[in-house]
Amino acid sequence: MASSSSFFGVTECNLLCVGGLVAGLALAAVAFKRYQKYKDDQRRQTYPKDTVVLHQIGRGKYIPSISPFPLKLETYLRMAKIPYINEHAHTMSSKGKTPWMTYNGEDVDDSQMCIDFLNKKLGVDMNKHLSLEQKSIGHAFRILVEDHLYWTGVLQRWVYDKGAHVPEASGGRVTPFQARMISRKIGPQAYMQGLGRHTQEEVMCILRKDVEALSCFLGQKKFLFGDDPCEYDCSIFGLLAQALWSMPGSPHEVMAKKEFPNLKDYVYRVRETFWPDWNECILEPEQGGTRGKKEK
Amino acid sequence: MDLAVKLYEDNSCKLKYVSGVLVGAALVVVAVKRYRKYKYDQKRQNYPRDTVVLHQIGRGKAIPSVSPFPIKLETFLRMAKIPFINEHTHQPSSKGKTPWMTYNGEDVDDSQMCIDFLNKKLGVDMNKHLSLEQKSIGHAFRILVEDHLYWTMAYVAYAGDLTATRSVMPYDPLTNMFLVRAWTKVIRKQLWCQGMGRHTVEQVNHLIKSDLMALSVFLGRKRFFFGSEPCEFDCCVFGMLALALWCMPGSLHETLVNKEFPNLKDYVYRVRETFWPDWNECILEPEQGGTRGKKEK
Numbered sequence: 001m002a003s004s005s006s007f008f009g010v011t012e013c014n015l016l017c018v019g020g021l022v023a024g025l026a027l028a029a030v031a032f033k034r035y036q037k038y039k040d041d042q043r044r045q046t047y048p049k050d051t052v053v054l055h056q057i058g059r060g061k062y063i064p065s066i067s068p069f070p071l072k073l074e075t076y077l078r079m080a081k082i083p084y085i086n087e088h089a090h091t092m093s094s095k096g097k098t099p100w101m102t103y104n105g106e107d108v109d110d111s112q113m114c115i116d117f118l119n120k121k122l123g124v125d126m127n128k129h130l131s132l133e134q135k136s137i138g139h140a141f142r143i144l145v146e147d148h149l150y151w152t153g154v155l156q157r158w159v160y161d162k163g164a165h166v167p168e169a170s171g172g173r174v175t176p177f178q179a180r181m182i183s184r185k186i187g188p189q190a191y192m193q194g195l196g197r198h199t200q201e202e203v204m205c206i207l208r209k210d211v212e213a214l215s216c217f218l219g220q221k222k223f224l225f226g227d228d229p230c231e232y233d234c235s236i237f238g239l240l241a242q243a244l245w246s247m248p249g250s251p252h253e254v255m256a257k258k259e260f261p262n263l264k265d266y267v268y269r270v271r272e273t274f275w276p277d278w279n280e281c282i283l284e285p286e287q288g289g290t291r292g293k294k295e296k
Numbered sequence: 297m298d299l300a301v302k303l304y305e306d307n308s309c310k311l312k313y314v315s316g317v318l319v320g321a322a323l324v325v326v327a328v329k330r331y332r333k334y335k336y337d338q339k340r341q342n343y344p345r346d347t348v349v350l351h352q353i354g355r356g357k358a359i360p361s362v363s364p365f366p367i368k369l370e371t372f373l374r375m376a377k378i379p380f381i382n383e384h385t386h387q388p389s390s391k392g393k394t395p396w397m398t399y400n401g402e403d404v405d406d407s408q409m410c411i412d413f414l415n416k417k418l419g420v421d422m423n424k425h426l427s428l429e430q431k432s433i434g435h436a437f438r439i440l441v442e443d444h445l446y447w448t449m450a451y452v453a454y455a456g457d458l459t460a461t462r463s464v465m466p467y468d469p470l471t472n473m474f475l476v477r478a479w480t481k482v483i484r485k486q487l488w489c490q491g492m493g494r495h496t497v498e499q500v501n502h503l504i505k506s507d508l509m510a511l512s513v514f515l516g517r518k519r520f521f522f523g524s525e526p527c528e529f530d531c532c533v534f535g536m537l538a539l540a541l542w543c544m545p546g547s548l549h550e551t552l553v554n555k556e557f558p559n560l561k562d563y564v565y566r567v568r569e570t571f572w573p574d575w576n577e578c579i580l581e582p583e584q585g586g587t588r589g590k591k592e593k
Contacts, residue, residue, distance in 0.1 A: 095494040113499065136510035140436035143444045143507075147491075192489035194443075197391040202409070210439070213432040 044102065052077060052084035052118070053102040055091060061171045061289045063245040064281040068150065069111040070099040072238030076115050078274045079229060080124045112146075115231065126231040134225050138232035141217065141224065144210060145239050151195040152207040153242060156250050158186035160200055169246040171288030204251055211252075214240075215260035222269060229273065237270040340398065348373060348380035348414070349398040351387065356466050357586045359542040360578040364446065365407040366395040368535030372411050374571040375526060376420045408442075411528065422528040430522050434529035437514065437521070441536045445507040447492040449539065451500050452547050454483040455493060464543050466580055504548050511537075512557035519566060526570065534567040 047053050054077065056070040065071045077084045084101075093100035093109030100109035108117045118124055127135055157163065163179030174182075190196030195203060214236065223229040224236060243252035244267055256263050271278055283289020343349050350373065352366040361367050373380045380397075389396035389405030396405035404413045414420055423431055453461045458476055465472045487493025492500065511533065520526040521533060540549035541564055553560045568575055580586020 097491075097494070110495070110499075116502075132513045133516070136513040137433055137436065139506060139510040140433070140440045140514075144436045144439040147443045148439045189489040192486040194393075194486075194490075197393070198406070209435060213435040216428050216432040217436070219429070 044105070047102060047105075048083075048085070049104060050083065051103075052082055052114075053087055054084050054099060055087050055089060055093075055101060056099050058088040058170070058173055059281060059283050059289070060246055061169055061283055063169075063241055064275070064278070066166065066169045066242070066246045067098060068153075068235075068238035068242050069097075069146075070238075071241055072235045073099050073101070073111040073114055075234040075237055075270070075274050076126070076231060077118075079231075079234060080118070080122075080126055082118060082122065082124070111235075112142075115234075126229070129228055130225055130230055137217075138224065138230065141214065142232050142235045144213065145236050148195075149207070149210040149214075149239060151190060151193055152203055152210065153239070153247065153252060154186060155190050155195060155200075155203055156207075156252060157247060158183045159190060159196065161250070165246070165248055168288075169248075171283040173288075207251060208255065211255045211260055211263070215263050218262055218266055220262065223266070229270070233270055237267060240267045241271070340401070343398060343401075344379075344381070345400060346379065347399075348378055349383050350380050350395055351383050351385055351389070351397060352395050353386055354384040354466060355578060355580050355586070356543060357464060357580050359538060360572070360575070362464060362466065362539075362543055363394055364449075364532075364535035364539045365393075365442075366535075367538055368532045369395050369397070369407040369410055371531040371534055371567070371571050372414075372422070372528060375528075375531060376414070376418075376422055378414060378418065378420070407532075408438075411531075422526070425525055426522055426527055433514075434522065434527065437511070438529050438532050440507060440510065441532050444503070445511075445536055447487065447490055448500055448504045448507065449536070449544065449547075449549060450483050451487055451492050451495075452504075452544065452549065454480050455487055456497070460545050460547065463545065466585060501548055505552065508549070508552050508557055508560065512560050515559055515563055517559065520563070526567070530567055534564060537564045538568070 054070070054074060056065055056074075057067060058065075060066040063071070064074065074084075074086075092098055094107070095109050097109060099111060099114070100107060101114045102108075103118070103121070108114045127138065130138065157166065163174075163176075163183040166174050166179045166182075167176050187196060195206070198206070218224060221227075223233050225232075240256055240263055243250070243256040244264065247253050256267070275281065279291055282291050284291045285293070350366070350370060352361055352370075353363060354361075356362045359367070360370065370380075370382075372378075388394055390403070391405050393405060395407060395410070396403060397410045398404075399414070399417070404410045423434065426434065458480060462472055462476050465476060467475060484493060492503075495503070515521060518524075520530050522529070537553055537560055540547070540553045541561065544550050553564070572578065576588055579588050581588045582590065
């Protein structure tokens with residue numbers, strides 16, 4: 001006959017031990033979270049006034065960021081000459097995305113919402129020289145790049161390549177294990193978005209049409225709308241720079257470098273104009289980067 | 297001991313019984329599937345030659361489809377004068393989407409891939425009067441409409457209150473309830489993965505206004521997107537804006553197209569008059585819950 005102090009063979013003592021362990025772990029987790037929040041609040045109090053704190057995922061081996069949106073937002077801050085500092089941490093925004101920013105205590109996420117916020121707050125308008133029609137076309141191209149071309153890049157990097165190049169491109173900050181885990185999550189996301197339902201061949205065809213449209217519209221112009229850069233150049237640069245420097249061997253790289261040379265020239269032009277310190281914004285060789293090394 | 301044997305025997309009977317039922321049910325399912333495939337293949341053999349069979353999800357109460365992409369594709373077929381017949385079925389394409397088409401035995405899914413296929417197959421080019429730059433701009437606007445504005449509409453229709461969405465669904469109340477519930481679950485997940493679902497309502501409203509303003513500004517006073525002649529890009533812009541006007545009652549999309557950007561409203565009516573003179577016959581009759589024959593508000 002079973003002991004009256006047991007429950008399916010587990011003694012009271014065992015239950016108490018396990019319960020105590022679980023409660024202890026839960027308390028430790030709560031304490032740890034509170035401590036993290038305390039440190040976070042302490043750090044936020046040291047943020048300089050009237051300065052954007054740009055939260056990013058860290059520098060890359062060949063490129064200031066292996067994600068196009070931090071690169072877009074940082075290019076905009078440089079273009080608009082808005083004072084900023086970078087905080088390279090893996091903290092994602094409240095929407096689970098990167099980048100995001102803090103300005104005088106206020107958090108804003110989504111690169112475009114950050115730009116709109118700063119435009120309104122600081123009276124900035126990098127599109128003021130454009131006509132209304134040009135702004136409408138610029139808006140359409142920004143969406144083409146951020147909501148369509150972007151997903152072909154996501155599929156290439158995370159689904160077809162299975163994140164194989166990401167550890168190297170991130171200077172080792174993303175481990176091969178992490179890259180594989182992320183790759184498993186991205187596939188279903190791309191399927192939900194829609195582009196992931198197409199075959200690889202179909203996606204390549206879609207990619208070509210997008211890149212062709214960009215190349216054709218840019219033509220021989222210095223920037224998207226002529227001799228003066230505008231806000232839309234930031235997002236196009238952010239994405240095309242990935243093709244050139246963080247997607248080695250991809251169709252994106254081949255198209256940008258060889259098939260549509262005006263796009264390559266454009267990316268180098270934007271880089272020279274707004275990133276004269278590009279070399280200081282990539283990882284050092286000791287960190288797995290190529291700072292100081294001659295570009296291939 | 298005897299009791300144990302009896303129990304064993306009883307269990308064995310139960311097992312045999314349950315296995316028999318399961319195998320029988322599996323056989324029935326296989327048989328039904330095979331029969332349906334047989335009937336489907338028979339139906340496909342009756343498809344007319346050199347005619348597009350456009351597979352859609354059925355007519356709407358006030359609009360030929362409650363989805364913009366079937367309207368886009370059907371508008372293109374009318375514009376390019378390609379013979380077609382409609383097959384209204386809930387069967388999605390191999391990619392789980394609608395619409396899709398069959399042409400001389402070949403299935404093609406995704407509205408844009410259908411258009412590209414037909415352009416190549418039949419030597420059609422509704423954009424031949426456009427310059428290369430205009431085509432590049434048109435392509436960018438098509439993506440704006442199909443990969444951004446579309447998601448703002450999905451957000452409004454499925455991310456919040458479903459009352460308006462249920463009111464425009466053209467099915468019987470029970471099917472409506474089931475379908476809307478099933479679609480809501482899937483679309484909310486899609487919205488999150490795509491990104492639109494991570495924004496607040498206020499933020500999405502701002503995006504809606506930006507997209508519609510861009511369309512309105514670019515269209516200006518032109519008859520069609522690129523002047524007095526319609527082109528392929530008009531099909532997708534029309535498909536999306538038609539939904540705003542006739543399938544999203546009380547939405548910000550409807551308000552903006554009706555009131556704040558009247559050139560978009562005029563444009564939609566113009567495309568409708570040009571390519572859908574039989575619009576009234578392409579919506580459901582009052583007996584089916586539709587507004588056929590009724591005066592438009």
